[in-house]
Amino acid sequence: MTDRQHLRADYRYFQPISTRWHDNDLYGHVNNVTYYSFFDSAVNTYLIEQGGLDIHEGGVVGFVVSSSCDYFASIAFPERIEIGLRVGKLGNSSVQYELAVFKQNEGEACAAGRFVHVFVDRQSNRPVAIPDGLRAALSVLLVG
Template structure:
């Protein structure tokens, strides 16, 4: 299965009162990984792209706690690819021992910058996703 992996460094203030990462940190790790891939690979320019990606659904299943100073290795692949949407599948592992700590899904709908209405996934992005993130 094709995927990419990116590190996500945790911070001291990411821990909650129970001594492990607050659940919102996992969502931040997923969103940062997806957007980082879109931006770094040239598929998206935050300031100028005609098409934006709006998150319409997200979920996370927690498997094992992580805590600062853990670094998470976040693996990204594409699940379902529709006409105007992509369901991204993400797995998060503790870098120090490789233990899987969470798995999640983000669903992006692609919309026009001005209209905020669904538009087809740009062909160059679709081709990159199918080449790099589908197995």
């Protein structure tokens, strides 16, 4: 993911996030592992609000099976950021999200990552087809 710039215009949905005091590490910037929390929050907010995912009682849940992140510039508390989200691949039971971290009102990403969800039956933990409501919401974000 580091072979090209990641620009705001390349993403379809944005989730605003306020960094928190405890996100900073000893070096005075947001710790690298925190970016994964930002990604997870952005994706799940979208799935709940736009796709109707019921995280408490729904029959289907998404398991993260792969993830990565590349870092280009640091962010630090108290910056407000936005997580850009798009879908790179949409399969029968899985989806690959592509995400980027933008400082508010900036066009170039500070970090870019991806992760893959496999949707499974809550009881059996076996892969299932992505439910229609989720698939429709994810299709809106599909690029390429």
